[in-house]
Amino acid sequence: MEKIIAPKGTKDIFHPDILQWRNLEERILGFFSSYGYREIRTPLFEHSELFSRSIGDETEVVQKEMYTFVDKGGRSLTLRPENTASVVRAAIENQLFNRLSPLRFLYIGPMFRYDKPQKGRYRQFHQFGVEIFGEDHPFLDAELIESAHRFLTTLGIRNTELLINSVGCPVCRPLYLDRLRQAAEGHRPDFCADCQRKIDKNPLRIFDCKVPGCRELARELPLLGEELCDECREHHEGVKSGLDSLGVSYREDPMLVRGLDYYQRTAFEIVGGHEGAQNALLGGGRYNGLIRELGGGDVSGIGFAAGMERLLLHMPGNEQREEKGIYIAYQSLEQMPETLKMARELREEGFTVLSEYGVKGLKKLMKRADRAAAAITLILGEEEIAAGRVTVKSMSDQKQSQIERKELLPWLRKQN
Ligand code: HAM
Secondary structure, three states: OOOOOOOOOOOOOOOOHHHHHHHHHHHHHHHHHOOOOEEOOOOOEEEHHHHHHHOOOOOHHHHHHOEEEEOOOOOEEEEOOOOHHHHHHHHHHOOHHHHOOOOEEEEEEEEEOOOOOEOOEOOEEEEEEEEEEOOOOHHHHHHHHHHHHHHHHHOOOOOEEEEEEEOOOOOOHHHHHHHHHHHHHOOHHHOOHHHHHHHHHOHHHHHHOOOHHHHHHHOOOOOHHHHOOHHHHHHHHHHHHHHHHOOOOOEEOOOOOOOOOOOOOEEEEEEEOOOOOOOEEEEEEEOOOHHHHOOOOOOOEEEEEEEHHHHHHHOOOOOOOOOOOEEEEEOOHHHHHHHHHHHHHHHHOOOOEEEOOOOOOHHHHHHHHHHOOOOEEEEEOHHHHHHOEEEEEEOOOOOEEEEEHHHHHHHHHHHO
């Protein structure tokens, strides 16, 4: 029979790699709690319309990458390709804007995109991200960007570059889009079929195209930076001055438009240079119009998300110390009831204990203790039990001795 394997672009995560995941998750929660973020968990699937309305119909994500299906009730649902839209939806639906303060959310979890799998790019991948609502000052943008940057440094990820841009607002962007459309129109036949459609529907998305010919042509197109309105320009200057005060270096990238339609003003990415891997470690920006677009009030928003697989790929070898356990072996099956009780007692005292039942022969059990990489093996035999003793064996030096049963707990505690 043919073996069933995991779907393309997905990965099983298990021991010992899972220790690095846990470590990363704990560091995320620890670091960002100092900014007042609180964790939020939203469903893994949402009504498809949530994403088409927020991310935008003409984006690569909505056009090509969504896992969309019709459920048995005839609803169109989509596995979340990102989480900003879901967090906004949850905040509006649960009226969190009136109930919580500060409105700072943090999430960790899987996202789904029908992307072409390669190193650092998967179809099920994990993001951690933060979202802040109702705070407008450009220094907040600077603080958020700095926190993302500093977090990568605490993980030991160096050689990164911070790219920033302003993608304008509903005042200045439409004027720019007209200019952009006109300029792109002049090269229409040279663009790929997708970009030709984007010229009519949403010309900003031409900058996301990965086709080399289109990327070349995009360099010739007018840039949004030249068309920013006074408020957007002032905001952008404010962000840069905040970053300067914090001593964060950045490069202005006028072609950084971030692939998702909801951004307004600040857009940023941190890229890293790991060979052969996808280099965007994290990205984010301001999305002041999104909450209104999804049926909430005039509340501003800003956030970022990082790809956790990519962080792990760029983190220097972080060996996790694994707590080694205690293995309980028995001379014969008669000592199994005593093993059962001792295992429970030691676990209640906080020890990690492995015991297996129905295994005949001490030799076999000792081999299993070795394979389980136990630090200590306790051996229960008929005579030891009768005399109120237990044999203890240190697996590192193979030294074996007998101790009083009542001395066992203090002895084990001393071994740590
Ligand atoms: P994004 O740039 O689409 O932004 O994704 C953020 C990060 O997720 C990327 O920089 C990358 O590290 C990771 N990522 C994206 N696709 C994949 C993939 N197929 N495999 C592995 N990692 C991937 C957003 O998702 C926005 N929601 C960020 C945001 C939050 N903006 C404001 N708030």
